[in-house]
Amino acid sequence: MSERPPERVVIRGVKPELECGRFPVKRVLGETVAVEADIFSYGHDALECVVRYRHEDDELWTEISMEALGNDHWRAQFPVDKLGQYIYTITAWIDPFRTWYQDLLTRIRADQDVTVDLQIGAEMLKAASERAMGADARKLQHAARHLRIEDVDDRLAALASRYAERSRASHYRELRVTVDPIRARFSTWYEMFPRSCGTFKDCERIIPEVAEMGFDVLYFPPIHPIGRTHRKGKNNSREAEPGEPLDDFRRFVAAAKSLGLEVALDLAYQCSPDHSYVREHPEWFRWRPDGTVQYAENPPKKYEDIYPFEFETPHWRSLWEELKNIVEFWIDQGVRIFRVDNPHTKPFDFWEWMIRDLKKKHPDLIFLSEAFTRPNIMYHLAKLGFNQSYTYFTWRNTKHELTEYFTELTRTEVAEFFRPNLWTNTPDILHEYLQRGGRPAFMARLVLAATLGANYGVYGPAYELCENVPREAGSEEYLNSEKYEIKQRNLDDPSSLRPFISRVNAIRRENPALQSNAHLQFHAINNDQIICYSKRTADKRNVIVTFVNLDSLWTQSGYVELPVEDLGIDVRHPYRMVDLLTGVRFMWQGSRNYVELRPSEVPVHILRKE
Secondary structure, three states: OOOOOOOOEEEEEEEOOEHHHOEOEEEEOOOEEEEEEEEEEOOOOOEEEEEEEEEOOOOOOEEEEOEEEEOOEEEEEEEOOOOEEEEEEEEEEEOHHHHHHHHHHHHHHOOOOOHHHHHHHHHHHHHHHHHOOHHHHHHHHHHHHOOOHHHOOHHHHHHHHHOOOOOOOEEOOOEEEEEEOHHHOOEEEEEOOHHHOOOHHHHOOHHHHHHHOOOOEEEEOOOOOOOOOOOOOHHHOOOOOOOOOHHHHHHHHHHHHHOOOEEEEEEOOEEOOOOHHHHHOHHHOOEOOOOOEOOEEEOOEEEOOOEEOOOOOOOHHHHHHHHHHHHHHHHHOOOOEEEEEOHHHOOHHHHHHHHHHHHHHOOOOEEEEEOOOOHHHHHHHHHHOOOEEOOOHHHOOOHHHHHHHHHHHHHOHHHHOOOEEEEOOEOOEOOHHHHHHHHHHHHHHHHHHHHHOOEEEEEHHHHHOOOOOEOOOOOOOEOOOOOOOOOOOOOOOOOOOHHHHHHHHHHHHHOHHHHOOOOOEEEEEOOOOEEEEEEEOOOOOOEEEEEEEOOOOOOEEEEEEOOOOOOOOOOOOOEEEEEOOOOOEEEEOOOEEEEEEOOOOOOEEEEEEO
């Protein structure tokens, strides 16, 4: 039996909390953390419950009282306005004065003598005054000396409760929330190969065009010198030149920032056979019996031009430090966003250590996890510290698939730690839907990505021009992929999707509802070829309803059922919906309304309630 008196209050069912506090939940600057819990005790005594929180750099805690919502459920929320990590917890205790106050009111209503009760209350106020300071102490002392029935009210009870005896309070374990820059929640990515433009100086002319289209992240695949040994050529052939001046890259990053763009780099932890690491640190690689280094393989594929690191080496500490130094080098060049290649093939502990260590010094960093693997692993990487994550969006094409998947991502605990970044295509992935659907399919998938997710991206030049020819039947690889050759394109082609992409991105910037995944809701429509969903702000002042025709060949129509009250719509009056893509206005009435979408024109609606 413990020497310490037992705690009377039970705190359980705390949200948000990940794996008993093992991992932090996630927010961005300016958001709030709503903390809820079931809190109760035996007997009928009143409780006082508070959320205590502080930034990791601060020593003092801030307290906010929790509100009782009924059935022992309590809630409070606190703001996060500083990058880094906040610590929060719940403290709860029996509130003697409020218990006394409630009993006093009951006795007064029963017309009982409360003389002794007032004396008991005065003693409680005196004890509270000794724990208080300043003006609060003086108020409590005065009330204790002159306590009358008419002096006792909710304000006095709240003041006394603030200084209640807490020696037997219950304390929940400390939990954490990571606060990232707003761009971790809302970002628009444009991927391009700089070598197809020429030099970094040549690429600078592209920056204004990308910014005008409404993108705010310009993402480069690997730009590092890659060596010459076993270098691959066109269409991954075995036959295949050197790096760019660093000063030009720094100038490029600065030019991008001046127009509101961040440059994101691809972080692929591997090296070429002639890299100096192989000579200077042979202990970082796996050696075969014939005395050669084990190159990368994904049987039956062989990548003789790639040497992976051996993370199981006894010299793992020096390897980890060097890999972290690589990121710090690019941070020094002005890069703040990193897309990490295949993190699921590296040790989990490495990512948790490196990201945590780097973000202590640079809390504005963003790491995007490119891990197309099993859900448990994708989610675990997000918990370890990755700020955004690739998803299965590319392979979710039916209404059922999309509805089920995005309900999981946005309406379950997953939303507390996993921020989806939806990609329409990548240099590695050209989905069959785009191969067969033509321009309407490209428009539909762009709108799905841009409105279902607050973070989305395109492999830009290829998407603008609706490139959709696979390397071979059944392949998701592009024919004559830009991964292996320099591409010359006419991005001013009149058939380009650039105007459409620009308008969609402008709609995202103009409508706060599309800048978060917090209030995504799917709606019933009597046609499986049309998907309908809405997003809204918490105050319902900005409501966006999106319709997408998933059939890229035929006109589809149907009647939608909108939960008008949830969307802040008065069912007693007609209301106007404007299509933000075309400017066309529709006068609707009630919850049931008609929609028709033609692939030959625009296969989508992005409607805003006026």
